[in-house]
Amino acid sequence: MAEIKQEYDGLVLGAGIAGMQAALDLAGQGFxxxxxxxxxxxxxxxxxxxxxxxxxxxxxxxxxxxxAEVAHHERITLLTYTELKHLERTARxxxxxxxxxxxxxxxxxxxxxxxxxxxxxxxxxxxFDYGLGAHAAVYIPHGNAIPQVAVLDPQYCMFDGACAxxxxxxxxxxxxxxxxxxxxxxxxxxxxxxxxxxxxxxKEYGGGKYVNVMNPLAMERLQSPNGPYGHVMxxxxxxxxxxxAYVQCAGSxxxxxxxPYCSRICCMYALKQGIMIRxxxxxxxxxxxxxxxxxxxxxxxxxxxxxVGEGIRVVKAKVARITEEPNKDLKxxxxxxxxxxxxxxxxxxxxxxxxxxxxxxxxxxxAPVRIDEDGFFLIPEMAARPANSSHEGVFVAGVATGPKDIxxxxxxxxAAAMEAAMxxxxxxxxxGGVQ
Amino acid sequence: MSVRVDxxxxxxxxxxxxxxxxxxxxxxxxxxxxxLTDQDAxxxxxxxxxxxxxxxxxxxxxxxxxxxxxxxxxxxxCPREAQPGKLMMAGRRWLISMYDWTGISRLMYxxxxxxxxxIAIVALAVLALFTLPSDFGYxxxxxxxxxxxxxNLAYFAxxxxxxRWDNVLGLVLGALLLSNAGRMVYRVSRQGPxxxxxxxxxxxxxxxxxxxxxIRWRGCATGARKHWLRHFFLVTSYVSxxxxxxxFLHWFQVEDTGFHWxxxxxxxxxxxxxxxxxxxxxxRLRKREQIHKESDLxxxxxxxxxxxxxxxxxxLHIARLLDMPMTTYALYTAHLMIDVPLLVLQVPFGKWSxxxxxxxxxxxxxxxxxxxxxxxxxxxxxxPLPVRS
Numbered sequence: 001m002a003e004i005k006q007e008y009d010g011l012v013l014g015a016g017i018a019g020m021q022a023a024l025d026l027a028g029q030g031f032x033x034x035x036x037x038x039x040x041x042x043x044x045x046x047x048x049x050x051x052x053x054x055x056x057x058x059x060x061x062x063x064x065x066x067x068a069e070v071a072h073h074e075r076i077t078l079l080t081y082t083e084l085k086h087l088e089r090t091a092r093x094x095x096x097x098x099x100x101x102x103x104x105x106x107x108x109x110x111x112x113x114x115x116x117x118x119x120x121x122x123x124x125x126x127x128f129d130y131g132l133g134a135h136a137a138v139y140i141p142h143g144n145a146i147p148q149v150a151v152l153d154p155q156y157c158m159f160d161g162a163c164a165x166x167x168x169x170x171x172x173x174x175x176x177x178x179x180x181x182x183x184x185x186x187x188x189x190x191x192x193x194x195x196x197x198x199x200x201x202x203k204e205y206g207g208g209k210y211v212n213v214m215n216p217l218a219m220e221r222l223q224s225p226n227g228p229y230g231h232v233m234x235x236x237x238x239x240x241x242x243x244x245a246y247v248q249c250a251g252s253x254x255x256x257x258x259x260p261y262c263s264r265i266c267c268m269y270a271l272k273q274g275i276m277i278r279x280x281x282x283x284x285x286x287x288x289x290x291x292x293x294x295x296x297x298x299x300x301x302x303x304x305x306x307x308v309g310e311g312i313r314v315v316k317a318k319v320a321r322i323t324e325e326p327n328k329d330l331k332x333x334x335x336x337x338x339x340x341x342x343x344x345x346x347x348x349x350x351x352x353x354x355x356x357x358x359x360x361x362x363x364x365x366x367a368p369v370r371i372d373e374d375g376f377f378l379i380p381e382m383a384a385r386p387a388n389s390s391h392e393g394v395f396v397a398g399v400a401t402g403p404k405d406i407x408x409x410x411x412x413x414x415a416a417a418m419e420a421a422m423x424x425x426x427x428x429x430x431x432g433g434v435q
Numbered sequence: 436m437s438v439r440v441d442x443x444x445x446x447x448x449x450x451x452x453x454x455x456x457x458x459x460x461x462x463x464x465x466x467x468x469x470x471l472t473d474q475d476a477x478x479x480x481x482x483x484x485x486x487x488x489x490x491x492x493x494x495x496x497x498x499x500x501x502x503x504x505x506x507x508x509x510x511x512x513c514p515r516e517a518q519p520g521k522l523m524m525a526g527r528r529w530l531i532s533m534y535d536w537t538g539i540s541r542l543m544y545x546x547x548x549x550x551x552x553x554i555a556i557v558a559l560a561v562l563a564l565f566t567l568p569s570d571f572g573y574x575x576x577x578x579x580x581x582x583x584x585x586x587n588l589a590y591f592a593x594x595x596x597x598x599r600w601d602n603v604l605g606l607v608l609g610a611l612l613l614s615n616a617g618r619m620v621y622r623v624s625r626q627g628p629x630x631x632x633x634x635x636x637x638x639x640x641x642x643x644x645x646x647x648x649x650i651r652w653r654g655c656a657t658g659a660r661k662h663w664l665r666h667f668f669l670v671t672s673y674v675s676x677x678x679x680x681x682x683f684l685h686w687f688q689v690e691d692t693g694f695h696w697x698x699x700x701x702x703x704x705x706x707x708x709x710x711x712x713x714x715x716x717x718x719r720l721r722k723r724e725q726i727h728k729e730s731d732l733x734x735x736x737x738x739x740x741x742x743x744x745x746x747x748x749x750x751l752h753i754a755r756l757l758d759m760p761m762t763t764y765a766l767y768t769a770h771l772m773i774d775v776p777l778l779v780l781q782v783p784f785g786k787w788s789x790x791x792x793x794x795x796x797x798x799x800x801x802x803x804x805x806x807x808x809x810x811x812x813x814x815x816x817x818x819p820l821p822v823r824s
Contacts, residue, residue: 320467335463
């Protein structure tokens with residue numbers, strides 16, 4: 001862990017793709033930035049993805065260089081496994097209180113050899129792989145994690161000391177406590193990202209109950225070369241699925257669960273995952289059940305046409321109910337609107353719920369910004385200043401302001417960094433301390 | 436096929452409690468969520484589409500609203516909160532009004548004031564029958580002062596007179612309901628290919644079974660057991676009461692303080708009537724289930740008058756047994772002032788007309804399906820969706 005200074009020009013909260021980009025763009029203009037991440041590794045959602053649409057570029061190949069860059073940037077200080085406790089405006093900027101959670105591993109001493117993980121006797125569902133794989137109670141979050149430092153989960157640890165005995169640098173420390181860190185920051189960028197609605201938010205879909213009803217991000221892991229199985233297999237029995245269904249709007253555009261807005265990315269990632277599945281498993285049928293396909297961005301409509309051309313079946317039907325067969329296959333009940341309104345029950349090996357996107361973090365008084373009625377950060381001047389929050393000096397980027405795809409999040413991160421830079425320039429000029 | 440869009444239909448439906456059709460974006464969740472939809476019985480979305488486009492002819496000839504028992508699964512899961520179940524309810528009300536050629540139904544459903552007025556008019560007519568000078572009711576009683584001392588309904592409402600008028604009223608109401616149902620059959624038969632008479636004959640059993648048991652309701656996914664059972668007992672209650680009054684009044688209406696064993700049937704009917712309608716009233720006040728969330732005056736009038744009919748009937752019985760003559764006569768008048776408006780307005784013009792429309796709709800559907808099964812394969816008789824070219 002780098003030395004924490006008392007004062008920073010910018011604080012960036014969240015080190016997903018938007019937060020990293022904002023930190024890089026601000027640091028690139030000569031400002032000192034403190035980048036704070038809640039998880040043990042930076043990278044956010046993007047580092048877990050397989051490919052990005054519509055170019056089918058490798059997601060890690062875009063994300064990991066940025067991760068390395070922020071980790072090595074001389075003007076960026078990285079604080080992982082750290083949460084914001086309080087953020088308050090002062091005469092000089094913002095007074096920030098952070099809480100660094102105990103890793104039970106001395107970060108500076110860990111060399112990322114993973115000997116502790118091999119020595120550990122506990123098996124824990126792998127969070128990064130959405131429970132499809134497993135890791136030990138002390139583990140390096142994933143292969144691309146930055147920092148490559150182990151973290152110990154006391155919830156599962158048996159405290160038998162196996163890891164401590166195996167550690168060559170003696171960096172396991174069971175006595176660590178949460179550590180409060182106070183800094184000053186001139187400007188703040190919130191890039192706190194997204195969560196998906198809970199898998200079981202729509203009970204009629206059986207998410208969380210039926211093992212072959214999957215989270216789309218888990219499907220990304222299945223498709224990733226560094227994923228849990230290295231292949232697309234269904235969780236219940238390891239069968240190569242021959243028929244995969246995507247249930248669109250499984251928790252967005254749905255007033256009955258309080259998410260009335262469109263999550264924007266689901267149509268595109270369903271098409272993308274479909275294309276990738278059929279590239280690897282050409283005999284596997286992919287059916288996307290949708291209310292309408294929203295291919296809104298540059299090249300997206302063409303991507304949609306390409307997917308259809310590659311044999312993805314796109315069916316206009318809102319799935320009303322999923323039931324599980326004894327062999328763990330799944331039956332989807334739909335009205336086939338384009339076939340005269342026929343009601344049908346269609347069997348699939350595996351179902352992916354295109355779960356809606358909701359905010360990853362709520363300030364709950366920790367930061368003085370207002371949230372919109374959809375739960376994302378309020379942008380008072382959406383048309384004119386889309387990166388400005390309701391509070392002066394606090395800027396916002398990425399999905400924290402509303403569902404968006406990776407290019408939009410990166411663009412917005414740049415805008416937030418630019419706004420923050422201008423704000424810092426103005427306040428430093430006002431203080432007479434132009435450097 | 437060309438379609439004339441009529442936006443006024445949506446506005447019209449709002450008068451019948453269906454104001455949410457505009458919210459629907461036709462995703463089809465409701466149709467697939469429904470446990471009762473299959474084959475050509477695909478609702479509610481199709482009917483909501485008719486409402487949105489204003490396809491009056493299609494709506495008038497549609498059986499869809501009658502195939503729904505309002506379990507509320509569609510409304511619970513509708514992503515647009517368009518309340519498809521409520522729209523089916525409004526569809527039934529609208530169809531009742533459209534099939535009724537007298538226009539009374541239309542007035543009642545569209546205006547609570549009219550509904551209340553009609554109930555009041557019929558109730559006052561009954562009151563007049565008892566109180567105006569004549570050889571019936573209080574007019575007859577005046578000539579027989581001994582009946583003021585001890586109960587004797589022979590000097591207030593002689594059962595042969597009552598029985599005669601019962602039957603006349605029954606025939607008139609039945610004829611009105613049948614004539615309305617005839618309009619329904621005509622409208623439905625105009626949609627789709629013709630159904631041969633033999634198909635109608637061979638499916639008559641559906642009409643009888645569904646009319647007696649409403650067994651299709653058991654197919655609903657939510658609350659079917661409770662609602663069906665409650666409804667079934669309510670039906671047995673009023674059917675037995677109907678038989679007592681229309682056929683066995685000679686024994687059932689004891690004119691002095693005596694007791695006849697038919698009273699036991701009456702006790703059963705009354706107990707079930709009070710419990711089921713009371714329970715329904717509580718459920719409608721609590722609004723926990725979708726089926727109970729939307730109650731307009733027509734619903735309250737139906738269930739409320741049913742409850743009061745049972746209550747006034749049993750009080751009348753007790754007063755007679757206790758030999759309280761003037762109370763008995765007053766309760767007799769009150770009982771009919773509640774019961775007659777209920778029957779006159781609800782059976783042909785109101786909610787009670789579903790007694791015929793529901794089984795009839797299932798019967799017509801069964802006949803149509805039989806006709807389709809006989810049709811040679813490969814012949815496609817038009818698209819079920821009118822909007823597709």
